[in-house]
Amino acid sequence: MATKAELGSARDEYYRCLDRARSSCSDCNYQQALDWCINSFPFIDEMMQFERKHLNGNHSEIESISLALYLGPLILNQKCLVEVASLLTACKRIEKNTTANIAAELQIARQRLWVAHRFWKMLTKNGATNNDDISTILEDHENLRIQLISTWDKLGLVRIVDDAGPSRIELVTNLNELTSAKCPACGAIGKARKAKLLEEVSCPKCKSRVVFVQIVST
Numbered sequence: 001m002a003t004k005a006e007l008g009s010a011r012d013e014y015y016r017c018l019d020r021a022r023s024s025c026s027d028c029n030y031q032q033a034l035d036w037c038i039n040s041f042p043f044i045d046e047m048m049q050f051e052r053k054h055l056n057g058n059h060s061e062i063e064s065i066s067l068a069l070y071l072g073p074l075i076l077n078q079k080c081l082v083e084v085a086s087l088l089t090a091c092k093r094i095e096k097n098t099t100a101n102i103a104a105e106l107q108i109a110r111q112r113l114w115v116a117h118r119f120w121k122m123l124t125k126n127g128a129t130n131n132d133d134i135s136t137i138l139e140d141h142e143n144l145r146i147q148l149i150s151t152w153d154k155l156g157l158v159r160i161v162d163d164a165g166p167s168r169i170e171l172v173t174n175l176n177e178l179t180s181a182k183c184p185a186c187g188a189i190g191k192a193r194k195a196k197l198l199e200e201v202s203c204p205k206c207k208s209r210v211v212f213v214q215i216v217s218t
């Protein structure tokens with residue numbers, strides 16, 4: 001049985017990770033935000049225990065899980081969904097002690113990821129979208145369409161063609177174009193092709209399997 005102090009320090013650690021996830025998210029470092037969400041997972045159970053016992057807290061949602069399930073599909077990251085699934089299996093108490101249905105949210109996230117993949121594939125094949133493509137793939141996914149386009153626009157992957165309606169987007173000039181990117185494991189900065197920014201690659205410096213984070217100039 002963990003002591004109050006132990007539970008309290010796990011809770012601090014959870015909120016530290018969550019804060020970092022949020023601030024990475026506002027900096028458009030979505031991959032890094034996901035990594036911070038995943039880093040918070042080992043502390044969730046004890047954070048919840050502390051809040052139940054000492055703060056009379058009820059959990060209607062676990063924010064770092066919600067953020068991971070929201071962001072993952074937008075940057076085509078399947079790993080975080082796998083991490084959520086293993087967390088729920090490894091620690092059944094988490095799901096049991098929230099009023100949210102995390103398993104159902106995970107299922108929705110899987111579906112969103114699948115749709116996002118199809119959309120991205122169509123875009124990389126044709127170089128642009130039109131309303132017909134959009135309605136074929138993203139029918140019934142209006143919010144997802146808006147979120148994907150806005151996320152990919154922020155990452156510099158697509159350009160919104162304003163005069164042709166909100167659905168018309170084009171891939172940026174060239175996905176082979178090089179952009180500055182940073183290894184999230186060792187911090188090495190190098191050039192990466194834009195097409196590779198959503199994929200796991202081997203860092204030439206530290207050899208970790210990572211998704212390079214684009215350095216966004218604002």
Ligand SMILES: [Zn+2]
Nearest residue numbers: 183186203206
């Ligand atoms: Zn590295």
